[in-house]
Structure formats: structure tokens, C-alpha cells
Amino acid sequence: MNVKMVTGNEAAALGALRAGCRFYAGYPITPSSEIMENMSRDLPKVCGKFIQMEDEIASIAAIIGASLTGEKSMTATSGPGFSLMQENLGFAAMGEIPCVVVNVQRGGPSTGLPTRVAQADVMQARWGTHGDHEIIALCPSSIQETYELIIDAFNFSEIYRTPVVFLMDEALAHIREKLVIPENVTIIERPKPKDGPKDYKPFDINVGDIPPLANFGSGYKYHITGLVHDETGFPTDDPQITTDLLKRITTKISKNSSKIVKTKTFMTDDAEILLISYGSSVRAAKESVLQLRNDNIKVGLLQLLTIWPFPSSVIHEISKKMKRIYLVEMNLGQLYAETRIVIDSNIPLIKVNRIDGELITPCEISSKVKEG
Amino acid sequence: MKNRYEIRFSGSGGQGMITAGKIFSLAAGLYSGKNAVQSQSYGAASRGGASKSDVIISDEEIIYPRAMEIDLLIVLSGEACSAYCSNMANTTLIVDENLVINVPHGYKQLIKIPITEMTKKITGSTMSSNIFSLGIAVAISNIIEPDTVEKVLKDKFKNNVLEKNIQAFNKGYEMGLKYRE
Structure with a gap:
């Protein structure tokens, strides 16, 4: 074993390498810097490329370019850098270019609290870039989950030809704990186009909702743009093509949400009260479940590993048998509205939040639950 | 051992207390068959300012990764003492008696040891004070064997530095044994 x-942070780098990441471009920022440090040391050993860029805008631009040559690519940053990346995140969504963007969340807004924990970029991950789009965002709560889930992040980005946001947080980034490297993992490789360079169209829906992407530099010549484009990749403002394109790039994710959504439950079988949480808040919520169970309170936990697409059906289903639900997050309640609309209006949904840069504690959650 | 044992190494930035915590967690997690979680807290500065490293050791899964009730607290600076010494009814407190002047009340047990002074006497410099502290912690906590720490030290250091750290560790361990309950 x-x-x-x-x-x-080390687990994120190890998982990315295992998933086949062979290109990293980034600009260091606390609390994500160790991901970059590890990639700079380890990528050359597997014939990968590492570049320190001049800023975060250039970093995401570089990984988009590298991905178009067929390399699995990643960058990592924190809130301020993630803000700078939003424009090109939209470019990757529109151009349908696979890549993984890690955001190790810290206190914000702006430069905020560089060395402290927060989970306040959840909505930015969803709507930070403009225009109708879907995004996949994953959120681990332990070192083991970080390693395993970042492999899913790469797999989803290749399957759905989309950027994937990997949302970590400072607490998780900097704790050290056991990682058991799994012997077998599923790695998805990018499908190759059947057409030769002459007939290839990068957005040809006749071959499916997610047309295969050819590697630049392998003889294929095509056009990629952030503008609305037709099947050849060249710009158009045709109303029908526009409608079809936007519907396709959003439904390719939304209609597959059941395959993308990952959740875990803890002691929910007989639960009457449910905690919902994600990221390192899960650690406090899980400990709180044990505390409350000691007092014979029937409480359970639903952990969201996928934040976007939002696990609406899972939450709706499990909520039916609950008397009360608590949403535990280290922000001012960013997922409250999203959660509220998927559970019946007669079931109370109560916010449990912490925003001072410290990890939320089990006792805080337990006393909130005991308040009723 | 009790189900969950928590140790905090604290001092000023640059004294190496985060390294001490890290080494303890590696010895426990990699070489002692325990579960271990290590975390740290520091400000934006790389030198000075209070810093701490918390280590949680358990035979079971460690769910909450932050300290909840510290069993053993080692303090190498007055600043760290003001920052981290509170809620100590169940805590054994170890202070460097030359560096921590105002020792708080209300701890379970207080142990005063001239950690930096003794380290200097043994190794010729104060550099290994963190590893001396680590030796004390390994002895008093009585959770892991000293040879597991030696393995980590050998993974991590070389030559002269390794030699001095092993000297400091052994002396710290010997010192700690005197206070083991």
C-alpha cells in the first residue's frame, strides 16, 4: 500500500499528475502556491511543461492554448487570481476547451484574508464569467477526496469538453493527513476526430453533442473564437445558429448532471434533521452529527462533492423526510437560495455560517441545531 | 492512549515549531500506524509573529482537523503564549522558562524547561530548539516510539544538521521522560 x-495542495498536484496533466501555467498566490511549487518540481520528471506566467490572465490563456494541442492542462490560484481568470474561463466555455482551474479559496472580497479560510467563491465559480453558460465545479473535504476528485475534474473536462473549476479552501490546502494512493483509477482520454484534417469541423453536431477536438499541430487547421461560431469555428451572428450553439453548450452539461453530481451521506437513514455542507465545513458538520447523536438527536449529513451543476434532485429527494435542514457554509449563505428552491416550502432551511477566517467548529453547528 | 490526543507546538515565526509538528505527524502517520492530522497557523510575515502547529493523533478516523481540546502545549515565545494559551484546564503546558516570562494560570500541569539554552549547550546553537521540543513532546505524550521520529529526521535532514537534530531530539526525549505521568 x-x-x-x-x-x-500536494494531493491536488499528485492527483492532477495521475490524471495525466502534462501542462501547468500559473502565477503563485497564497494559499494555492504549493500546488504550483509541486508541479514545477514534478512535471518535468514526466516530460510535462511548467511555465510561471506574468499573471493569472496569461496563466489561463496558456493552459487553454496547451489544451488545444492535446495536453491535459491546469492552473491553480486563489480568489484575486480567479477574478482575473473569469474572461478566459468564458472563452474556454465558448470554445469548448477542456482545462482544470483550481481555486483555493481564501477570505475576500479583493485581497481579503490571504492566509485564512473561506468558501465565498462558490457563486463566482458559477457566474463569474458573463453570458449563458454551464460550469462544472467540484469541492473536496479531505486529502483523500482531493486526490480522487481532481482526477474526476480532468475526466469531466475531457468528456464534456469544458473547463472544470476545482474549489478547494485554505483549511484543506494546508492540513496534512494520510493519502492512500489508489492502485486503479479511471482516466478518460480525449476522443480523437474520425474525420481527417480536410473534412474536420471542430463544432460539427452531426457527430454528436460534444464533437471531438483535434490537436493543433497535428495537421488539423481550424478556427477557435470567443465569438458565436458555426460548425467550422468561424464567427456568425445567425440567430438560429446562435440559439443552437448556446443551447448545446449548456445542455451538454445540464442533461448529464446525474453523471456529474457526486454526493455522500453520513447517518441519514433514520435522520429527521439534515445538515448540508461541502468543502472543509463538512469536517465540522460530520463531527457535529456525532456530537448530536450522542444527545439522541437524529441528525445526518449530506455532503456535496459537486457544487455545479447543483445537486438539485439529490437534495430534493433526501429533504422529503426531514423536519429541518441546516446549510453549513463558510460564507454568508451563497447556496441558500439555490437550496431553498429545491426543497418543499414547509421544511425550514436554516443557515449556519462563519466568515471570520477561522474554520467553522462542530460546537457552533451543534448549538445552532439545538436552538431548533 | 485516549481516543484523540492533541499537541500544539508554538513559538515565533522562524523557530521551526511548524516543522516540529510536521515531523511528529509524519512519525505517527507513516511509521506508527496512527491517524494524524497536522495543521498550522501563521500570519503573512515569514519571520516573527506568533505561529503554531497543531497535531492530532488518533487510532480512529480524525474527522474535525482542528484542535478542540489541547492535551499538550509547548510554547517557545512570550508572544505565542499570549496568542495561544487559553482554555487550559486539561492541558499540560511546557514553556521555555527563559523566553516565556508571564506564564498564565489554570493549566493542568506546568513544566518549565530552559529549552533553547539546553539546545545551545548540547549542539552549539539554538537552531535545533524545535527538535529538542519535539523530543520532550514525544516523551510526555507517550503515543509514538522515538525511533519513528529518528526515521523521519533521517528522511528530512543530512550530515551535520541531522547529527545535531538527533542529539537535540535524544536530549529532549530524555528530559521529557522525567515528566511523563
Whole structure:
């Protein structure tokens, strides 16, 4: 058994390499810098490329370019850098270019609290870039989950030809705990086009909702733009083509949400009260479940590993048998509205939040639940 | 051992207390068959300012990764003492008696040891004070064997530095044994 004691940031880098990431471009920022540091050390050993860019705008531009040559590509940043990346995140969504963007969340807005924990970029991950689009965002709560889930992030980005946001947080990034490297993992490789360079169209829906992407530099010549484009990739403002394109790039994710949504439950079988949480808040929520169970309170936990697309059906289904639900987040309640609309209006949904840069504690959650 | 044992190494930035916590967690997690979580807290500055490293050791899964009730607290600076010494009814407190002047009340047990001074005497410099502290912690907590720490030290350091750290660790361990309950 291959066991390591690593931090969340180290696990993210190890998982990315295992998933086949061979290109990293980035600009260091606390609390994500160790991801970059690890990639700079380890990528050259597997014939990958590492570049320190001049800023975060250039970093995401570089990974988009590298991805178009067929390399699995990643960057990592924190809130301020993630803000700078939004424009090109939209470009990757519109151009349908696979890539993984890690955001290790810290206190905000602006430069906020560089060395402290927060989960306040959840909505930015969903709507930070403009225009109708879908996004996949994943959110681990342990070192083991970080390693395994970042492999899913790469797989989803290749399957759905889309950027994937990997939302970590400072607490998770900097704790060190056991990682058991799994012997077998599923790695998805990018499908190759059947057409030769002459007939290839990068957005040809006749071959499916998610047309295969050809590698630049392999003889294929095509056009990629952030403008609305037709099947050849060249710009158009045709109303029908516009409608079809936007519907396709959003439904390719929304209609597959059941395959993308990952959740875990803890002691929910007989639960009457439910905690919903994600990221490192899960650690406090899970401990709180044990505390409350000691007091014979029937409480359980639903952990969201996928935040976007939002796990609406899972939450709706599990909420039916609950008397009260608590949403535990380290922000002012960013997922409240999203959660409220998927559970019946007669079931109370109560916010449990912490925003001072400290990790939320089990006791805080337990006392909120005991308040009723 | 009790189900969950929590140790905090604290001092000023640059004294190496985060490294001490990290080494303890590696010895426990990699070489002692325990579960271990190590975390740290520091400000934006790389030198000075209070810093701490918390280590949680358990035979079971460690769910909440932050300290909840510290069993053993080692303090190498007055600043760290003001920042991290509170709620100590169940805590054994170890202070460097030359560096921490105002020792708080209300701890379970207080142990005063001239950690930096002794380290200097043994190794010729104060550099290994963190590893001396680590030796004390390993002895008093009585959760992991000293040879597991030696393995980590050998993974991490070389030559002269390794030699001095092993000297400091052994002396700290010997010192700690005197206070083991």
C-alpha cells in the first residue's frame, strides 16, 4: 500500500499528475502556491511543461492554448487570481476547451484574508464569467477526496469538453493527513476526430453533442473564437445558429448532471434533521452529527462533492423526510437560495455560517441545531 | 492512549515549531500506524509573529482537523503564549522558562524547561530548539516510539544538521521522560 502524509495542495498536484496533466501555467498566490511549487518540481520528471506566467490572465490563456494541442492542462490560484481568470474561463466555455482551474479559496472580497479560510467563491465559480453558460465545479473535504476528485475534474473536462473549476479552501490546502494512493483509477482520454484534417469541423453536431477536438499541430487547421461560431469555428451572428450553439453548450452539461453530481451521506437513514455542507465545513458538520447523536438527536449529513451543476434532485429527494435542514457554509449563505428552491416550502432551511477566517467548529453547528 | 490526543507546538515565526509538528505527524502517520492530522497557523510575515502547529493523533478516523481540546502545549515565545494559551484546564503546558516570562494560570500541569539554552549547550546553537521540543513532546505524550521520529529526521535532514537534530531530539526525549505521568 502506497501511503503518504501530504497536504491538500500536494494531493491536488499528485492527483492532477495521475490524471495525466502534462501542462501547468500559473502565477503563485497564497494559499494555492504549493500546488504550483509541486508541479514545477514534478512535471518535468514526466516530460510535462511548467511555465510561471506574468499573471493569472496569461496563466489561463496558456493552459487553454496547451489544451488545444492535446495536453491535459491546469492552473491553480486563489480568489484575486480567479477574478482575473473569469474572461478566459468564458472563452474556454465558448470554445469548448477542456482545462482544470483550481481555486483555493481564501477570505475576500479583493485581497481579503490571504492566509485564512473561506468558501465565498462558490457563486463566482458559477457566474463569474458573463453570458449563458454551464460550469462544472467540484469541492473536496479531505486529502483523500482531493486526490480522487481532481482526477474526476480532468475526466469531466475531457468528456464534456469544458473547463472544470476545482474549489478547494485554505483549511484543506494546508492540513496534512494520510493519502492512500489508489492502485486503479479511471482516466478518460480525449476522443480523437474520425474525420481527417480536410473534412474536420471542430463544432460539427452531426457527430454528436460534444464533437471531438483535434490537436493543433497535428495537421488539423481550424478556427477557435470567443465569438458565436458555426460548425467550422468561424464567427456568425445567425440567430438560429446562435440559439443552437448556446443551447448545446449548456445542455451538454445540464442533461448529464446525474453523471456529474457526486454526493455522500453520513447517518441519514433514520435522520429527521439534515445538515448540508461541502468543502472543509463538512469536517465540522460530520463531527457535529456525532456530537448530536450522542444527545439522541437524529441528525445526518449530506455532503456535496459537486457544487455545479447543483445537486438539485439529490437534495430534493433526501429533504422529503426531514423536519429541518441546516446549510453549513463558510460564507454568508451563497447556496441558500439555490437550496431553498429545491426543497418543499414547509421544511425550514436554516443557515449556519462563519466568515471570520477561522474554520467553522462542530460546537457552533451543534448549538445552532439545538436552538431548533 | 485516549481516543484523540492533541499537541500544539508554538513559538515565533522562524523557530521551526511548524516543522516540529510536521515531523511528529509524519512519525505517527507513516511509521506508527496512527491517524494524524497536522495543521498550522501563521500570519503573512515569514519571520516573527506568533505561529503554531497543531497535531492530532488518533487510532480512529480524525474527522474535525482542528484542535478542540489541547492535551499538550509547548510554547517557545512570550508572544505565542499570549496568542495561544487559553482554555487550559486539561492541558499540560511546557514553556521555555527563559523566553516565556508571564506564564498564565489554570493549566493542568506546568513544566518549565530552559529549552533553547539546553539546545545551545548540547549542539552549539539554538537552531535545533524545535527538535529538542519535539523530543520532550514525544516523551510526555507517550503515543509514538522515538525511533519513528529518528526515521523521519533521517528522511528530512543530512550530515551535520541531522547529527545535531538527533542529539537535540535524544536530549529532549530524555528530559521529557522525567515528566511523563
